Amino acid sequence: MPVNPGIAYQKAEQEYVNARTDSQKLAALKKMLTLVPKHKGSEKLQKGIKEKIRKIKYLKEKEIKQKKGQHVDVIKREGAATIVLVGTTNSGKSTLLAKLTNAKVKIAEYPFTTKKPEIGIMDYKGIKIQIIEIPAIIENFNETEKAPYFLSIINTANLIILFFNDAEEKKLLDAELPDIEIKKLIYNNEEDIKDKIWKKLSLIKIHTKMPGKEPNYPPVALEKNSTIEDLAEHVHKDFIMNFKFARVWGKSAKFPGQTVSLNHVLKDDDIIELHMK
Ligand SMILES: Nc1nc2c(ncn2[C@@H]2O[C@H](COP(=O)(O)OP(=O)(O)OP(=O)(O)O)[C@@H](O)[C@H]2O)c(=O)[nH]1
Ligand SMILES: [Mg+2]
Known part of the structure; x- marks a missing residue:
């Protein structure tokens, strides 16, 4: 209409x-x-x-x-990405947060157990990812005092995981949440949720090593299609200046140990040996 x-x-x-x-x-x-x-x-x-x-x-x-110097709610961004758990009450948000992270969060059968954003850090094969649970979305959520605060968290997320118990609740979420560009994943209690999250984030993890040494731990998280130059910048600013060449093992290499320069495009789980002047 x-x-x-x-x-x-x-x-x-x-x-x-x-x-x-x-x-x-x-x-x-x-x-x-x-x-x-x-x-x-x-x-x-x-x-x-x-x-x-x-x-x-x-x-x-x-x-x-x-x-006035009064306390303002702000959540410090940590890790390679931030994921926000959003949904109706009793939909298992805290249960997943507790499963994936170190967060000490209350899980209970009664509704509206979570009263404020709860934060945890998930470890995915050495990459740290921040996860934030937002208190349950209710009808007329937008009229509530905390809505702008919660929306500011939702709007800056790299990924949103939506939780609901039935189609009715999904409708409520669609009506109350803004049409945001951010990627959404619908949670349906999957075993491989960590892998699914990683795939949705559009990040790659890169293992760096020095000649003659084992790869360093933890790996480095970069945006998809990043180059050796992006990696070198991430590792240390001086790296680019002193960079001679790199050798690559993994999906982006034509053959194991291929020699490449700064503009080489990386793929998930590549191993990069950096050779310096
Ligand atoms: N719907 C649903 N409930 C679950 C799941 N896993 C556990 N529960 C149970 O559902 C109840 C609520 O779980 P919570 O994880 O506290 O739910 P929540 O979405 O954080 O709810 P509030 O913070 O109270 O809004 C608990 O009794 C859990 O044991 C799940 O995957 N789906
Ligand atoms: Mg909760």
Whole structure:
């Protein structure tokens, strides 16, 4: 169904586009919300406006708190990637967090056991990956005070794992969560979840070694299609300057021990021997 907002709405939207300050933006958004046609086809639009309002309020509040020296909730990013567990209550989020990480998290049969984001670190063959559980998503989640905070965590994730118990709950998640570009994985209690997560992350792990030595542990995590140059930069800034050549074993090598230069593209689980001047 087309949204077809009226002239008054379009004017309010223009005011929003032209707004310079947060309070001007808020005023325009609130006007837009009252003027937007209220029918099924405009639900997404209404949701988007509400999200923008919440976000401005949240950032403003955060700024005030910071100025006053009060505590602000922030989660420090750690590891090669961040995965966020999002879902309805009693869908097994904490159970998976406890299974995959060192997090001491409460698991219980009663609903809404998790009250604040819980954080753990997963080890995948030497690569550290941060996992964050967000408290359960409820109906009208976007109207809740904590929504902007939780959404800020969701929006910066490398991967989201969605949890729900039935189709009804999946619908709720689709309605409450923003249409984000971030990759999503649906959890259905698989044994090989760690491998599945790794595949979804679009990362590769590279084993470096020095001539005549065993590969170093842990391996290095890099974006897919990274080159020897990216690896050298990751290992140490001086490496590129002193780089002579590298030898490669693994999927990206034409033959074991192939000699390559800085622009060689790497594949998962390659072993790279770095030769320096
Ligand atoms: N649906 C579901 N429940 C599970 C699973 N594994 C364990 N449970 C049980 O379901 C209950 C809730 O598990 P939690 O892991 O605490 O669920 P949660 O999603 O973290 O729930 P809240 O934090 O309370 O919103 C516990 O009694 C678990 O023993 C699973 O894979 N799926
Ligand atoms: Mg929980």
